[in-house]
Amino acid sequence: MKVQFNGITEGQPVPEKFAFGVYSEEDHMSFGPNRNPEVTWQDAPEGTKSFAVVMFDSDVPSVADDVNQEGKTVSKDIPRVDFFHWLLVDIPATTSCIPEGEDSDGVSPKGKQAGPGPIGIRGVNNFTQFLAGNPDMAGTYGGYDGPCPPWNDELVHHYHYEVYALDVETLGLDGEFDGEAVRKAMEGHVLASERVTATYTLNPDLR
Template sequence: MKLRVKGIEDNQPIPEKFAFGVYSEEDHMNFGPNRNPELEWSGEPEGTRSFVVMMFDPDVPSEADDVNQEGKTVSKDLPRVDFFHWLLVDVPADVHQIPEGADSDGVIPKGKPTGAGPVGIRGVNNYTQFLAGNPDMAGTYAGHDGPCPPWNDEIIHRYHYEVHALDVDTLGLSGEFDGNDVRAAMEGHVLASARVTGTYTLNPDLRRD
């Protein structure tokens, strides 16, 4: 099974047009265009009945005390956890593409609704938790929202874009389900998977201009 993420080469930097946050010399970070990239996949095995689309960052700090704090850095030695950026389930088996900007085009304060996405059903990404304490931004963030790693992190973050071919028509998920719910529901139903990994950082010491 093969996956193509248009504009993103494997293990290369993600263009800013796909990011939730972009580098700012004055303010560290400004909101970005936050467009989802175009995904196109093929070569799924016989018996595929639906797809799951998933994007996650495995490099998010497990502790947020020093995140985006002046005069501090997020240590490269800090344990890391997964942060889900994009979840679409029950994507029909005859769908093999999601156009650029179809599931996200700009930062939407308080998030996008759950339910039907451009294809399939949207799950809730982890900006829901990350922005919960910000009264201007708090809400339920469903579907795609792009990279915005801490600007003071010592490591460059990786972002895994994945498509999974499943042997079921539906995972039976609804409402505010998250990435862990999707992984649990997929268990035992994955026929094949494909992945493209991009990288991103807002740390000026790590950026490649």
């Protein structure tokens, strides 16, 4: 299976147009264009009945006490966890492209609706938890929301963009399902998958 995330290059920085947060000299971070990248795929295996798209950051601090705090840094030695940015499942087998900006075009305060979207079914990304304490932003974040790592993190973050070809038409997920639910539901149903890994940082010392 051949997969392309247009504008996302292996080992290179994610372009700012796909980011939730972009570097700001005055405020460390400001909202970015937050567009989902175009995704295309071809040559899926015989027997493919649906596709899933997953994008996650594998470098999120497991302890958030110092995240985005003036005068502090997030140590590169803190254990890291996965943070899901995009979950799309039950994409029909007849689909081979998700256009740029189709699932997200700008930051949506308080989030976007989970469930059936423009293409497939949207899961809930981890901005739902990350922004829960912010009264201006708290809500359920469905679909795509791009990179926005801590601006004081000593570690450059890695973002994994994945497409899965599945042998079922539906994963049977509904409601506000998350990334771990998607991974569990896909077990035993993956015919093929492809991944592109890119990087992103808001730390001016690492840019």
